[in-house]
Amino acid sequence: MRCFVFAACLFVLGAGVCPLLSAGEADGTLDIYFIDVEGGAATLIVTPVGESILIDSGYPDYNGRDRDRILDTLKNEAKLDHLDHAVVTHWHLDHYGNHASLASMIPIDEYWDRGIPDALKEDKKFQERIGAYRAATQNKSNKLSAGDVFELDTKGTPLKITVVTASREVIANRGKPNPFADQNEPKPKDESDNASSLGILLEFGDFRFLCCGDLTWNVEAKLVTPNNPLGKIDLFMVTHHGLPFSNNPVFVKAIDPVVAVMCNGPKKGGHPTTIATLRSCPSLKHLYQLHRNVALGADEQTPPKFIANSEPTVNCEGIGVKTTVAANGTSYTVQIGQAGTRNVYTSRSSEH
Numbered sequence: 001m002r003c004f005v006f007a008a009c010l011f012v013l014g015a016g017v018c019p020l021l022s023a024g025e026a027d028g029t030l031d032i033y034f035i036d037v038e039g040g041a042a043t044l045i046v047t048p049v050g051e052s053i054l055i056d057s058g059y060p061d062y063n064g065r066d067r068d069r070i071l072d073t074l075k076n077e078a079k080l081d082h083l084d085h086a087v088v089t090h091w092h093l094d095h096y097g098n099h100a101s102l103a104s105m106i107p108i109d110e111y112w113d114r115g116i117p118d119a120l121k122e123d124k125k126f127q128e129r130i131g132a133y134r135a136a137t138q139n140k141s142n143k144l145s146a147g148d149v150f151e152l153d154t155k156g157t158p159l160k161i162t163v164v165t166a167s168r169e170v171i172a173n174r175g176k177p178n179p180f181a182d183q184n185e186p187k188p189k190d191e192s193d194n195a196s197s198l199g200i201l202l203e204f205g206d207f208r209f210l211c212c213g214d215l216t217w218n219v220e221a222k223l224v225t226p227n228n229p230l231g232k233i234d235l236f237m238v239t240h241h242g243l244p245f246s247n248n249p250v251f252v253k254a255i256d257p258v259v260a261v262m263c264n265g266p267k268k269g270g271h272p273t274t275i276a277t278l279r280s281c282p283s284l285k286h287l288y289q290l291h292r293n294v295a296l297g298a299d300e301q302t303p304p305k306f307i308a309n310s311e312p313t314v315n316c317e318g319i320g321v322k323t324t325v326a327a328n329g330t331s332y333t334v335q336i337g338q339a340g341t342r343n344v345y346t347s348r349s350s351e352h
């Protein structure tokens with residue numbers, strides 16, 4: 001197991017800190033912004049000392065729509081002017097679409113990915129497309145492997161990031177037996193890069209967040225059978241926008257999330273099979289969707305008050321979902337938009 005410590009960008013403030021400080025001004029909380037990129041993914045994490053990690057960057061094009069939403073979140077919500085770390089979970093355009101474009105507008109200190117393949121079966125133009133990323137990173141992106149561990153600077157509460165999957169490899173299968181392991185029904189092998197997605201487990205004191213990009217069914221099962229090395233999760237970013245080639249019940253039931261956030265689009269993801277799997281988890285309190293699935297009835301998806309955007313893409317304001325984890329990690333809030341109602345949850349490890 002390799003171990004790194006991120007080079008932190010520290011915002012050191014004295015005692016008597018204003019309680020209305022935003023994340024980038026080091027308020028002691030850990031903030032996670034699920035930015036709406038219309039069915040792609042872009043998740044910004046800001047640590048208690050203001051260190052920033054962007055996981056994926058949405059779709060390119062659309063007049064810079066997704067890039068501008070990321071910049072708006074970074075600058076106007078998180079009050080930051082740069083990114084410390086930019087991560088790519090896998091090589092699909094709805095995940096690395098704006099890394100190069102962002103790099104032309106703000107400083108990005110470090111890039112992290114699973115390694116750049118020579119070719120991509122499903123994308124004949126991959127070598128052409130990856131050129132801009134290579135240029136932005138100056139061919140110096142850091143390759144992540146399953147089992148890599150990062151201990152980040154904080155004001156006290158330990159913050160650890162573990163890479164749990166990468167390039168179809170998974171962390172060692174330790175932990176308690178997964179009681180759902182014998183229910184696994186393998187699907188045909190997924191040859192796409194989705195199966196190679198980085199899976200990232202973030203632990204901040206008692207709080208545990210899992211994000212697995214677009215990881216697909218069989219690798220999900222590989223990760224949590226026969227034993228479950230992840231344990232149970234507080235906040236789960238629903239995998240692959242809620243598509244049913246991912247979110248294997250053997251995996252979702254094992255992690256049994258309390259809160260799930262689904263980065264779907266109006267017509268992408270948010271699949272009823274995935275929603276049914278999530279609803280079968282006994283600990284699930286609330287599912288948040290970035291979008292209403294326009295093809296489903298109201299009772300087939302989460303209630304409207306947990307949906308950030310109800311309009312079709314053409315009219316969408318791009319409202320995000322934000323999680324704020326208390327400085328001691330024992331509780332967290334989830335809200336829709338900057339002014340949304342804050343729902344409070346207790347980190348599950350703190351309940352015992």
Ligand SMILES: [Zn+2]
Pocket residue numbers: 039040041092094095214240241
């Ligand atoms: Zn995707």
